[in-house]
Amino acid sequence: MKNLLNMRRATVSNGAAAHLHFQPHNPAQAAPLDDLPTSESDAGATIEARPASSPPRPVTPLHAVQVTPSAPNGRAVQLADAADVERMSDNAELKTFHTFRTFDYSVSLLFYPKELKYFVALFQEDRLWRVLSTSDINTAKQLFHHMQDQATRLSDGETRRLQLEAQNEQLKRAIAESEAHAERLRQGLQRTTEQDQAVTSRQHQLRKELAQLEAQRTAAQAQLNKTHRQVHQLNVANNEAIPHIPR
DSSP states (O other): OHHHHHHHHHHHHTTGGGGOOOOOOOGGGOOOGGGSOOSHHHHHHHHHHSOTTOOOOOOOOOOOOOOOOBOTTSOBOEEOOHHHHHHHHHTTOOEEEEEEEETTEEEEEEEETTTTEEEEEEEETTEEEEEEEESOHHHHHHHHHHHHHHHHHHTHHHHHHHHHHHHHHHHHHHHHHHHHHHHHHHHHHHHHHHHHHHHHHHHHHHHHHHHHHHHHHHHHHHHHHHHHHHHHHHHHHHHHHSOOOOO
């Protein structure tokens, strides 16, 4: 420990403190724990073994690094100016590779041959909403599929709305058909009831008529029998009035 303190004092007295340089930390080059000194004497010996007059290493200056948006695979992706893309489209400078549309949303993969750039544009109601640019075709395809998924998610509400409207219309038709069927059944039941009542009334009337006819027949039969008896009696009386002629 004394050697370490003496070493630091000697360094300060020689003016070397003004030239201290810090090496960047590199875990891969770090010394293993087994190589570290285990005692103060070992530490002093280790420090004394290094030359104190070694020339300082220059420090590499730091430079600002521009951060560029990148795709998942690390290839550069940039936000494009929508006005420039619309201008190039109006001037027929873009070639369409792929187009996907779902309800009010659409995605287009566009190619700009003049600069070998690709644009992936997202539209809402045919108005340019978002557009990204890249110089790599594979990255452009990944962006296209990403925006395609985004457009699909955005249109999920429209999909659900149409499904519910169709289901409601189907239910309305089913209700109308059920009500019409129920009305037909009610009318059929009413007609059957009316017919039952008519048949019952007719049967009652028929029974009354049959009773009357039966009474008339009975009276007529009695009258006929009486008349037959009278005729028989008259015949007998007439026969008695005829004189008897012997043979």
